[in-house]
Amino acid sequence: MASTWKRDFASGLIVLAPLLVTIVVLLWLYNRLKAVPIRIDPDPFFVFGTKIDLSPEPLGVVLTIVVFVLLVFAVGYLMRTAFGAIVESAIDDLMNRLPGLRVVYNASKMAAETALTGTDELQAPVKLEPWNGMRMTAFLTGKTTEDGREVLFLPTAPNITTGFVIEVEPEQYTKTDERVEEALTRILSAGFGESDEQAAQIDVEELAESKSS
Template identity: 30%
Template sequence: MSDMPPRKRPTRLQRLRRTIMAGLTIIVPLWLTGWVLKFLFDWADGFSAPLIGQVAKPFGYEEFHIPGLGFILTFIILWVVGALATNVVGRSLWQFAREMLEGLPLVRTIYAPIQQLMESLTSPGKAGFEKVVLVEYPRIGMWTLGFLAGNVPREDEAVPAHSIFVPTAPNPTTGFMLIVPPEQLRPTDLRVEEALKMIVSAGVAVPPALALPAEAEEKI
């Protein structure tokens, strides 16, 4: 006969807890996804609402509103602006307007960083974020994901340090900047999109390509 003790059957409270937790794992992600989509829809729908109201007002419609019309108009505006910005003439006009904006002292301090961050997030490798790295921070033995943003020269003309953007979870549009010597960084095989997915999920969605460095690793 086996010496193994008999396995205890779960109590009703344990079964109830297990069932509820299983339900939460299904409902909560669906609810949060729906909430985010609704927030984006309402924002896009309300973004163009004043424009629609001004167009409809001369025709006697003081409070004209069709749900979804503002969303469609916002989508069209984004598409038109994007199409203009990607052709030769539109790109030249946008460059001229951008230089004017960046020439205004107060506007420049707000607009330029936001513009660079958005370009880095939407076009990785083109406007700033070159690769995903691991930085040993905030203490030895603890690793943080960061985006390699640029190089910082040294006074002794040695190998330059790197400026690293460390986003906060689950909102990668906020974070902080570190200036780190290259020997304190470790490269990864992650794409920027994979790193952003992990950050937005607060570390739940761990990419298969991510691995913590061993004692001796390749330097940046």
């Protein structure tokens, strides 16, 4: 009986916890945007004789988001021009002259480029065998070293924001047909989130490899 209650509680928590976290993040973001000094005083209007007086805070948040989106599009369009390339180069040179801040600037720029403009190859999962008989999941970065080695990112589980950047020969890793979502699910869940279908596929691959060897 106790195990049933624990299972029901865990199932409910799995559903509600992500929703609560999402709500908290949205409220935090809303309060931050509300603090932006953009103030408007909308005039009240009437609907079927009822006076509707809008609060200026939600409209101010919406206006802030609209202004930010327009600014992003404007800067993005500017970056497609020759003048935009000059401006970006000047900003990079300026930030790289500032000790300490240049590390934060370059790291955040690289993270944004990876998340927003990365190709499929950038996130393609591969199998790496650092020692005989043990395989680990890594991801291609699309970068190579001067001597022809592939640069891979080997994340830790369950925190994929940390890991190791490693350089290996192309023949030292194996490409798979696994989707990015499947690889991330296995890593984030510390191996517990792997479906039976995935596990069976891995067993078949290992059996085929053992027969070929």
